Amino acid sequence: PSAKAATKARIAELLKARNAVLVAHYYVDGDLQDLALATGGCVSDSLEMARFGRDHAAQTLIVAGVKFMGESAKILSPGKTVLMPDLDATCSLDLGCPADDFATFCDAHPDRKVVVYANTSAAVKARADWMVTSSCALAIVKHLKDQGEKILWAPDRHLGRYIQKETGADMLMWNGACIVHDEFKGLELDLLKKDHPNALVLVHPESPESVVAQADVVGSTSQLLKAVVESNAPEFIVATDNGILHRMRQLAPNKVLIEAPTAGNSATCKSCAHCPWMAMNGLQGVLDCLEKGVGEITVDEAIRLKAHGCIDRMLAFVA
Ligand code: 13P
Numbered sequence: 001p002s003a004k005a006a007t008k009a010r011i012a013e014l015l016k017a018r019n020a021v022l023v024a025h026y027y028v029d030g031d032l033q034d035l036a037l038a039t040g041g042c043v044s045d046s047l048e049m050a051r052f053g054r055d056h057a058a059q060t061l062i063v064a065g066v067k068f069m070g071e072s073a074k075i076l077s078p079g080k081t082v083l084m085p086d087l088d089a090t091c092s093l094d095l096g097c098p099a100d101d102f103a104t105f106c107d108a109h110p111d112r113k114v115v116v117y118a119n120t121s122a123a124v125k126a127r128a129d130w131m132v133t134s135s136c137a138l139a140i141v142k143h144l145k146d147q148g149e150k151i152l153w154a155p156d157r158h159l160g161r162y163i164q165k166e167t168g169a170d171m172l173m174w175n176g177a178c179i180v181h182d183e184f185k186g187l188e189l190d191l192l193k194k195d196h197p198n199a200l201v202l203v204h205p206e207s208p209e210s211v212v213a214q215a216d217v218v219g220s221t222s223q224l225l226k227a228v229v230e231s232n233a234p235e236f237i238v239a240t241d242n243g244i245l246h247r248m249r250q251l252a253p254n255k256v257l258i259e260a261p262t263a264g265n266s267a268t269c270k271s272c273a274h275c276p277w278m279a280m281n282g283l284q285g286v287l288d289c290l291e292k293g294v295g296e297i298t299v300d301e302a303i304r305l306k307a308h309g310c311i312d313r314m315l316a317f318v319a
């Protein structure tokens, strides 16, 4: 067998021996996604990753994704060991919202419900009333608005603006962005659509307004995948990290999938829409977790207890 196949077989063996399960995001390397599915783990969006890790009986969760996903798993399952293939895999939204600055922002607006996106540190979540992911943000903000609440939102400005537009909620926003989705370009998308008039446009809401405005479907990674599988359209333009194309091709092999344009789409860079932190996850990293126990995620217990409330509230809402 090839070296890759041998590594995969060794990982599968160790997952069993160590009572561990692999929980992967759609943006990580296709081999990791396949391995997660083949070994009884999951490949999903950030909401489902949190739920799957919490509900699975395994004592060890190997989270292939970025840091906030590992932290959420640990916050929900303090008794489990949570390992990540690369502890440096973070997220521009998390980096752009330091807990101290965020606390000052919250202190200045005590009359608002604090709603944070999953893509934040445990310390930021500890300050929040609600955590949301892209798959339930709209429903939760609508619920809060219906209760007459004003909202303090962080950190993604594009997702925040999209929700504000859809719900009409009073939202004060942090000014963060995802370095991957922020690069999709509305003008180039408009031109691409003209070349593919029958294509449905699928957009993750972390994208700029000019891109979201042209979407047929706006949603989380799982929701975009569902749209490809369930729609009768033959062709799709996909405005999210291109890691998701692996699973889309598996589940809808006859559909034509076209990457949405970024500033970098050119002869030299065909696939610029890929998160550099998600790309840090690999088979070797997973093997190191299992063989050496490296990559452990820890969360300070006082912070964990505070952060647990906002995640739990979301999970109860979507149950
Ligand atoms: P999803 O919740 O849609 O999987 O998004 C997570 C993420 O990091 C998107 O960039």
Ligand code: SF4
Pocket (backbone or CB within 6 Å): 066, 090, 091, 092, 093, 119, 178, 179, 180, 181, 206, 241, 275, 276, 277, 278
């Ligand atoms: Fe963060 Fe964007 Fe990477 Fe998702 S794709 S982890 S939002 S930087």
